[in-house]
Amino acid sequence: MSCSIHVNNHLITWSLTLRIRSKETRVIKSLKKIFSNQKTIELINALTRANKLGYYSYIGREIEYDPYKLSKIINKLNENGIEFTAAIDYSKIGLDILLVFIEKHFMRLNELPYIEWVRTYSLTKDVFGTYIQYYIPHEYRKDLVYNILKELKKKADQNSIHYYYFDKNLRKQPRLTINIEKHPLVTGYSFNELTQIFNELLRKKHYNDLIIEYSRPRDIVDLMLIKEFEKNAFATIYDLAKKLSIPIRTLNKHLNNHVLRYSMINGIYMKMGIFVKHIGEPLIIIITTKNYYYYRSLISLFEKLENTIGITYSSQLYSEISSDNYTIHAGILEAINRMDDIYYFLFQLYNEGYIESIKIIRYIKRTFKKFTVPYQNFLQEKKYWDLDTERTQRLYERRFIKRRGF
Numbered sequence: 001m002s003c004s005i006h007v008n009n010h011l012i013t014w015s016l017t018l019r020i021r022s023k024e025t026r027v028i029k030s031l032k033k034i035f036s037n038q039k040t041i042e043l044i045n046a047l048t049r050a051n052k053l054g055y056y057s058y059i060g061r062e063i064e065y066d067p068y069k070l071s072k073i074i075n076k077l078n079e080n081g082i083e084f085t086a087a088i089d090y091s092k093i094g095l096d097i098l099l100v101f102i103e104k105h106f107m108r109l110n111e112l113p114y115i116e117w118v119r120t121y122s123l124t125k126d127v128f129g130t131y132i133q134y135y136i137p138h139e140y141r142k143d144l145v146y147n148i149l150k151e152l153k154k155k156a157d158q159n160s161i162h163y164y165y166f167d168k169n170l171r172k173q174p175r176l177t178i179n180i181e182k183h184p185l186v187t188g189y190s191f192n193e194l195t196q197i198f199n200e201l202l203r204k205k206h207y208n209d210l211i212i213e214y215s216r217p218r219d220i221v222d223l224m225l226i227k228e229f230e231k232n233a234f235a236t237i238y239d240l241a242k243k244l245s246i247p248i249r250t251l252n253k254h255l256n257n258h259v260l261r262y263s264m265i266n267g268i269y270m271k272m273g274i275f276v277k278h279i280g281e282p283l284i285i286i287i288t289t290k291n292y293y294y295y296r297s298l299i300s301l302f303e304k305l306e307n308t309i310g311i312t313y314s315s316q317l318y319s320e321i322s323s324d325n326y327t328i329h330a331g332i333l334e335a336i337n338r339m340d341d342i343y344y345f346l347f348q349l350y351n352e353g354y355i356e357s358i359k360i361i362r363y364i365k366r367t368f369k370k371f372t373v374p375y376q377n378f379l380q381e382k383k384y385w386d387l388d389t390e391r392t393q394r395l396y397e398r399r400f401i402k403r404r405g406f
Helices: 002-034 038-047 056-063 067-079 138-155 191-204 220-231 237-244 248-260 273-278 292-304 341-351 389-401
Strands: 084-088 095-103 118-125 129-137 161-166 168-171 265-270 283-289 308-313 326-332 357-363
Touching (some): 002 273, 038 067, 056 067, 084 220, 095 138, 129 138, 129 357, 138 161, 161 326, 168 265, 191 292, 191 341, 220 237, 220 248, 237 248, 283 292, 283 341, 292 308, 292 326, 341 357
Antiparallel strands (some): 095 129, 095 161, 118 357, 168 308, 283 326, 283 357
């Protein structure tokens, strides 16, 4: 009997190894086909430095690339299913992020309170639950967070609701190379590599200052432009003038005098759908710690990892809103090889007391929804967001739907 069990375990291990190798071969082949040109790869990597949008000439000038060739390459990438989004500096439009994870409780999108402020929604697996991000105007953070949580607690057990407050959202993408088979998306990071990087960061303690400078939005047209750039970073002012029925002259004024002048854009990034399609849903990691140096070292660690797609954290503790712990929220693409090493590394930090808590979850892909900047919640009269969203919606319709204001 014991011999039979041993043989069966060996067969299971062998079968799993073959499956991983088969997936690795398939993913490498697919990604090599898409990212087969060195110049295209260099262009995609360079676009993360671009902070000026609206015209191919603006983007080309920033990254030193011919605008005509740029438009041709982008069109070809679009045909291959690669789309681009603008990374927005939310502090420049007065917004923070509230993350709520409701453990072991499924809530439909249309059941969410304050749905007009929702940024991201998904049901989750690994740990079953509901994952929600809200846009929060910084000046209204106490009232709006309190009201959202109050309504959620009417729908779910209070002990199942975990919430975290962030004022910094950093977009990332894997830095591509022609040798995709050697990229960390495929090879992953070993436990020893992760430990070495973290310990080195912890030893040096060389951190950039976490300073957030908030600005108020200046006009709803600025927010409409930002929303469109989030949807498609290569939308031109000519395209948007037709789509929004706003004169080119007006859009140019808002683009140059507000959006670009006040650095609201932080680069052009690929939408992650192309990687999710070939690699799978990202891991969503939520870590809390009481130690500031561990916190900063973990942020720097995720910034260094080439499979990180985003990091959300705070410049300060918001103990009046959430807790006295520092919190990091990171999204990473799970490498095909060494899938367990990141888990082992994080749980080792937990066992050694570096971190207080850790949650690792994954989206249920078909339920995932992402909403762009909620510009219809902006009140033009006071040049800021307003919690009376019925009023702001009414005024928006009066100005834009009924064609007043231009």
